[in-house]
């Protein structure tokens with residue numbers, strides 16, 4: 474049973490959300506019926522419905538508003554997660570199965586902007602959770618330290634282009650940290666969506682960043698997910714960026730076992746990242762198309778793309794630079810997720826040229 478104080482908090486938050494003008498998927502799918510069916514449930518980690526929804530209850534401007542405090546939450550609270558997953562990932566239904574991992578033929582991708590007219594930079598990232606550990610809200614301080622040690626030791630074995638250094642957030646100067654954030658290499662600090670989800674406990678313990686010398690291959694440790702593996706570089710050469718990521722993931726997964734589920738694919742803290750966990754993005758200037766932001770959003774969504782601001786999610790575009798990426802990550806292969814971005818961006822550039 475869930476204790477009375479937690480139920481009371483949930484009831485109050487639910488009533489406020491219902492009365493709000495929130496556009497979140499949480500508001501859309503947390504009906505009274507679903508709420509009543511789930512409010513007394515708990516995972517074996519002791520996570521309740523409140524742990525899943527508190528970020529969306531505190532942040533009405535959430536697009537989604539829900540996180541899984543531990544992997545079991547996806548099944549215990551499936552009545553809420555399933556319709557949100559279906560909505561976000563283009564119709565991935567509750568009896569659908571995510572396909573097996575398939576990076577495809579890397580050589581079939583190319584440079585999206587060889588003349589360097591539109592694309593500032595290209596990035597592909599994926600997320601991974603380490604087997605044997607729950608997600609952020611359930612991790613102890615000792616686990617954070619243990620995970621950081623495992624990650625930094627493992628990454629110190631990487632060679633060639635991927636060879637680099639692990640920098641713990643603990644002890645990093647504010648200037649270095651801010652410069653890494655401004656240059657788009659490091660996660661921001663104090664994300665209110667993650668904070669409300671109870672995902673920033675013991676910060677900065679266990680958090681850190683690994684990167685190679687050129688900062689074209691990076692790993693985030695214990696921010697939103699246990700691991701985020703990132704490949705990025707200036708310009709539009711998606712083939713090179715993707716190839717580097719695939720090489721890195723293939724190498725690292727031999728050294729660290731990752732949590733995978735038959736139906737959901739790779740497991741992540743946020744349901745938007747399940748499945749392939751792949752977000753392939755470009756920083757791009759499309760001045761004519763973007764003159765009308767609503768039009769840009771409309772055209773992008775036609776190609777299943779998502780538009781973000783220059784500093785990432787929940788930020789605005791600066792100097793006309795947008796972050797445009799594949800939106801869905803589930804129900805298709807890694808290759809197809811990246812190809813969706815590749816084809817969509819090629820179309821957007823074609824449209825921009827025609828205006």
Ligand SMILES: Nc1ncnc2c1ncn2[C@@H]1O[C@H](COP(=O)(O)OP(=O)(O)OP(=O)(O)O)[C@@H](O)[C@H]1O
Nearest residue numbers: 594595596598657752754755756783784785786796
């Ligand atoms: N194509 C790109 N080129 C350069 N920087 C990028 C590109 N795409 C994203 N970034 C930068 O990556 C950082 C993280 O962005 P953001 O948090 O939106 O995405 P994410 O790391 O994919 O994770 P999440 O989707 O969980 O937020 C930001 O600094 C953002 O500007």
Ligand SMILES: NC(=[NH2+])NCCC[C@H](N)C(=O)O
Nearest residue numbers: 535536537538539666743745
């Ligand atoms: N980084 C993410 N998981 N992004 C997706 C959702 C972020 C936030 N919870 C929202 O609903 O807007």
